[in-house]
Amino acid sequence: MAYKVRVNLIGAYFGMFLSLSCKGRGFSVLTVESARKYGGFMETNVSAEKALQFLLGNCPAGGQERVALPDSLGRVLDEDIRAGEDIPQFDRSPLDGYAFRAADTLRAGEDNPLILEVIEEVPAGYTPSKAVSAGKTIKVMTGAPIPEGADAVVKYEETLEKGNTVSLFQAFRSGQNIVRAGEDVMKGQIVARKGSVVNPPLIGLLAALGISEISVFRRPRVAVVSTGEELQDLGEELEKGKIRNSNSYSLAAYISELGGEPLVIGTAGDKAEEVAVLMKRGLAEADVVMTTGGVSVGDYDVVQDAVRLAGAEVLFWRIDMKPGSPTLAALKDGKLILGLSGNPAAGMVVFQLLASPLIKKLAGRAEYLWQRIEVLLKEDFRKNSPRRRYLRGRLVWEKGTALMEFTGGQGNDVLSSLIECDLLAEIPAGSGPLKAGEKLEALLLK
Numbered sequence: 001m002a003y004k005v006r007v008n009l010i011g012a013y014f015g016m017f018l019s020l021s022c023k024g025r026g027f028s029v030l031t032v033e034s035a036r037k038y039g040g041f042m043e044t045n046v047s048a049e050k051a052l053q054f055l056l057g058n059c060p061a062g063g064q065e066r067v068a069l070p071d072s073l074g075r076v077l078d079e080d081i082r083a084g085e086d087i088p089q090f091d092r093s094p095l096d097g098y099a100f101r102a103a104d105t106l107r108a109g110e111d112n113p114l115i116l117e118v119i120e121e122v123p124a125g126y127t128p129s130k131a132v133s134a135g136k137t138i139k140v141m142t143g144a145p146i147p148e149g150a151d152a153v154v155k156y157e158e159t160l161e162k163g164n165t166v167s168l169f170q171a172f173r174s175g176q177n178i179v180r181a182g183e184d185v186m187k188g189q190i191v192a193r194k195g196s197v198v199n200p201p202l203i204g205l206l207a208a209l210g211i212s213e214i215s216v217f218r219r220p221r222v223a224v225v226s227t228g229e230e231l232q233d234l235g236e237e238l239e240k241g242k243i244r245n246s247n248s249y250s251l252a253a254y255i256s257e258l259g260g261e262p263l264v265i266g267t268a269g270d271k272a273e274e275v276a277v278l279m280k281r282g283l284a285e286a287d288v289v290m291t292t293g294g295v296s297v298g299d300y301d302v303v304q305d306a307v308r309l310a311g312a313e314v315l316f317w318r319i320d321m322k323p324g325s326p327t328l329a330a331l332k333d334g335k336l337i338l339g340l341s342g343n344p345a346a347g348m349v350v351f352q353l354l355a356s357p358l359i360k361k362l363a364g365r366a367e368y369l370w371q372r373i374e375v376l377l378k379e380d381f382r383k384n385s386p387r388r389r390y391l392r393g394r395l396v397w398e399k400g401t402a403l404m405e406f407t408g409g410q411g412n413d414v415l416s417s418l419i420e421c422d423l424l425a426e427i428p429a430g431s432g433p434l435k436a437g438e439k440l441e442a443l444l445l446k
């Protein structure tokens with residue numbers, strides 16, 4: 001191996017991985033329970049799948065809280081919600097018109113109008129005081145309850161009103177133009193499942209059911225620690241050779257977008273002790289800690305040492321993929337540390353691949369894995385891919401075919417190519433240059 005592996009790798013082959021089935025999704029997860037005693041246990045060059053299994057398999061359980069309905073947008077339900085009543089609550093008219101007995105209209109036609117006596121008028125929000133009997137009708141507005149005795153409604157435009165009578169020119173069947181109680185939702189029906197994300201129509205439905213407060217998962221807290229002497233924050237005059245810390249901003253934004261609560265802990269220099277101090281602070285305050293930078297093989301890449309100083313066990317270091325191979329995961333008292341590459345695009349691609357499903361799962365979402373689709377490359381990709389490579393692109397449809405167009409350069413620092421990126425296409429390891437039209441599998445990032 002061209003780089004230093006500072007720990008004992010033998011432990012990785014003791015058959016210590018415990019494969020568990022994860023909620024029937026055909027996805028196995030790995031735990032390190034039995035690996036503890038080996039100390040120094042670590043895997044390197046793991047596949048992206050295995051890296052994800054390590055993270056999901058060690059994902060801590062989320063807490064719960066109650067929130068007011070208007071504040072619940074984007075939150076994740078921590079219980080199934082059952083309807084306590086029908087929606088609509090009563091049979092109602094979908095039209096402005098007249099309610100009558102369908103049986104009265106049996107012989108009605110263009111040349112044989114049925115003349116009914118109008119006995120009452122009911123706007124929406126009021127209830128009829130009378131019942132409809134043979135030869136009678138009650139005028140109803142859209143949304144008004146159907147009067148007792150009536151079983152059909154005719155719209156105004158199809159009638160002829162004259163004094164206190166109205167003529168109908170066609171036959172109706174029982175139930176015609178009536179919205180039945182429970183047509184939308186039946187009492188006792190599950191309207192939303194645990195693990196689903198609250199969206200605007202669900203908020204509306206819950207309001208229609210009179211539910212003003214719901215139980216949701218607590219937002220996962222994710223600490224962000226940046227590393228590197230070269231980093232300066234916004235508002236500081238940029239010194240020669242320094243760069244602005246963009247990762248802590250993009251990571252915090254990604255975390256918020258996923259329903260998490262980012263805790264930006266701060267920036268450490270290139271000393272393991274300094275990184276460890278911030279890491280420990282993150283571990284104390286958050287559910288997961290993410291670091292950026294310092295995770296490769298350079299003399300200043302101190303995240304691995306910091307992890308050990310913080311008393312955490314390394315789960316894996318390096319993933320067999322590009323960009324983002326220098327990635328590390330560690331565990332301390334059930335809390336995960338994910339060390340992402342400092343290179344902005346490499347770090348963000350790995351964030352999408354690994355951290356995004358982890359945060360979604362931590363947030364309680366039932367669906368936390370990206371969907372995969374097949375796409376055809378819209379343009380050539382001229383490089384060889386000795387290891388599995390992820391390309392950033394955008395989904396475009398041409399004549400019903402899903403194509404992927406590059407969103408920019410594919411270098412590990414090209415952050416701009418992530419702005420419009422909604423596809424991460426996978427090039428299998430060992431591929432040569434690819435021609436436009438080549439079929440690839442891609443993760444659909446939306």
Ligand SMILES: Nc1nc2c(c(=O)[nH]1)N[C@H]1C(S)=C(S)[C@@H](COP(=O)(O)OP(=O)(O)OC[C@H]3O[C@@H](n4cnc5c(N)ncnc54)[C@H](O)[C@@H]3O)O[C@H]1N2
Nearest residue numbers: 226228245246247248293294295296301326341342343346
């Ligand atoms: N000898 C080797 N060198 C490198 C290898 C290797 O295998 N052998 N791998 C390269 C690859 S690939 C990558 S990716 C990077 C990963 O390096 P690190 O994750 O350790 O990150 P740093 O070295 O700290 O930084 C890389 C790059 O990113 C900039 N950076 C760091 N933090 C931030 C931030 N918060 N905001 C914006 N930009 C940031 C930093 O200045 C560097 O330019 O290692 C290669 N080297």
Ligand code: MOO
Nearest residue numbers: 323324325346412
């Ligand atoms: O593996 Mo580095 O992540 O190419 O960017």
